[in-house]
Amino acid sequence: MIVYGTNWSNKKIIPTREICPICGVMHSVSLIYQYEYAHIYGISLFPIKKDIRGYCQACEEGINYQSIKTNTTQHSVRYPILSFVGLILIVLAITVFASYIYIDKKQTRELSIQCINTPEVGDIYEVKFSEKEYGLMRISDIKGDSILMQLGEYVTDRITGLKELKNGEYKDRFYDETFSYTKDELFSNLEQEVIIRVNRKTQ
Numbered sequence: 216m217i218v219y220g221t222n223w224s225n226k227k228i229i230p231t232r233e234i235c236p237i238c239g240v241m242h243s244v245s246l247i248y249q250y251e252y253a254h255i256y257g258i259s260l261f262p263i264k265k266d267i268r269g270y271c272q273a274c275e276e277g278i279n280y281q282s283i284k285t286n287t288t289q290h291s292v293r294y295p296i297l298s299f300v301g302l303i304l305i306v307l308a309i310t311v312f313a314s315y316i317y318i319d320k321k322q323t324r325e326l327s328i329q330c331i332n333t334p335e336v337g338d339i340y341e342v343k344f345s346e347k348e349y350g351l352m353r354i355s356d357i358k359g360d361s362i363l364m365q366l367g368e369y370v371t372d373r374i375t376g377l378k379e380l381k382n383g384e385y386k387d388r389f390y391d392e393t394f395s396y397t398k399d400e401l402f403s404n405l406e407q408e409v410i411i412r413v414n415r416k417t418q
């Protein structure tokens with residue numbers, strides 16, 4: 216099976232009420248309409264071009280399409296909506312994907328704000344230390360306005376590596392040394408996207 220390429224649609228025969236300019240028989244002229252479309256796995260992405268020919272059923276001669284001018288003909292030879300189905304599906308998929316990303320980002324942010332507002336010992340912060348350095352920080356203690364955090368022992372060079380750090384075998388490896396932060400400092404880091412996400416263990 217050809218994965219992608221172009222195809223021609225089936226021929227559509229559209230009768231008109233025209234008089235044949237060659238033999239003069241009334242209502243004998245039909246249009247033969249066909250369009251070429253780009254496809255993937257046989258599903259039409261979008262139409263490329265039309266091919267319209269006039270044809271007389273009485274004298275069986277071909278007739279120049281441009282010479283046939285009726286409302287029906289102009290109307291009937293539009294591309295069918297189905298010929299755009301692939302394109303429509305692609306746009307739809309992109310829209311769904313983009314809104315999913317957007318909603319996910321919004322939820323992550325809201326949860327992170329909530330966690331910073333009511334910090335708890337054990338909260339895990341996903342942090343971007345530099346362009347190619349991502350790691351974890353963990354709340355070890357809270358003393359008044361000071362939130363004490365430990366630095367994770369391991370870093371990764373990609374944001375996608377954080378998942379492994381969080382769930383992998385070294386997820387509980389943090390240095391003993393602590394750093395003190397205020398809520399304002401944490402919020403400011405969240406704002407600047409230094410803090411990517413805050414995770415809290417749900418009971």
Ligand SMILES: [Zn+2]
Binds near residue numbers: 240271273274275
């Ligand atoms: Zn004719």
